[in-house]
Amino acid sequence: NAGVTQTPKFQVLKTGQSMTLQCAQDMNHEYMSWYRQDPGMGLRLIHYSVGAGITDQGEVPNGYNVSRSTTEDFPLRLLSAAPSQTSVYFCASSLSGLNTGELFFGEGSRLTVL
Amino acid sequence: DQQVKQNSPSLSVQEGRISILNCDYTNSMFDYFLWYKKYPAEGPTFLISISSIKDKNEDGRFTVFLNKSAKHLSLHIVPSQPGDSAVYFCAASGGNQFYFGTGTSLTVIP
Numbered sequence: 001n002a003g004v005t006q007t008p009k010f011q012v013l014k015t016g017q018s019m020t021l022q023c024a025q026d027m028n029h030e031y032m033s034w035y036r037q038d039p040g041m042g043l044r045l046i047h048y049s050v051g052a053g054i055t056d057q058g059e060v061p062n063g064y065n066v067s068r069s070t071t072e073d074f075p076l077r078l079l080s081a082a083p084s085q086t087s088v089y090f091c092a093s094s095l096s097g098l099n100t101g102e103l104f105f106g107e108g109s110r111l112t113v114l
Numbered sequence: 115d116q117q118v119k120q121n122s123p124s125l126s127v128q129e130g131r132i133s134i135l136n137c138d139y140t141n142s143m144f145d146y147f148l149w150y151k152k153y154p155a156e157g158p159t160f161l162i163s164i165s166s167i168k169d170k171n172e173d174g175r176f177t178v179f180l181n182k183s184a185k186h187l188s189l190h191i192v193p194s195q196p197g198d199s200a201v202y203f204c205a206a207s208g209g210n211q212f213y214f215g216t217g218t219s220l221t222v223i224p
Binding site: 004031033035040041042043044045048050056058059090092102103104105106107108 | 116118120148150155156157158159160163203205210211212213214215216217
């Protein structure tokens with residue numbers, strides 16, 4: 001059972017480059033989300049989706065785009081990378097996303113922007 | 115502004131003793147609370163949760179206490195084991211968003 005799979009695990013970008021972090025889950029979860037983890041800041045929500053075709057902003061959405069064309073996939077796009085986006089990114093999913101269930105996390109993607 | 119706060123960045127406990135990790139929140143609309151455990155280079159994993167209609171929930175060595183009037187929750191680990199050494203995050207939800215604290219690094223000394 002793969003759970004939540006994130007790719008790539010590591011990435012180095014130059015300022016201004018764009019890239020997509022991939023996230024896929026095989027648990028038929030409706031809810032998917034992206035977090036970034038920074039020292040002293042904990043996990044902060046970037047974007048989330050409660051189902052295919054529906055996305056919404058979290059606490060720190062600027063500089064990121066998402067789409068949800070299928071239940072399984074929730075890619076995170078960095079449009080023009082900045083050094084402030086250097087972070088560890090986690091994708092997480094939940095059966096319903098409402099306040100009744102746990103989040104299942106991927107292993108993380110470490111991004112460095114030079 | 116941080117809606118979920120963990121004011122202790124680190125905690126050291128002797129093996130076999132109790133570990134108490136604390137968490138405070140500011141939003142009275144939160145009604146579901148969770149604790150996650152994270153090892154280095156891994157994603158957080160779910161540990162235990164509690165709904166706001168309860169004040170205590172137990173699962174083996176782990177107990178979570180919720181004090182709604184104080185907007186405070188705590189995680190008790192008894193007895194603590196070396197394998198419990200990790201970063202612990204508390205999280206709160208009042209709808210479609212989960213808010214996380216900054217984490218407490220627990221070290222259990224053999």
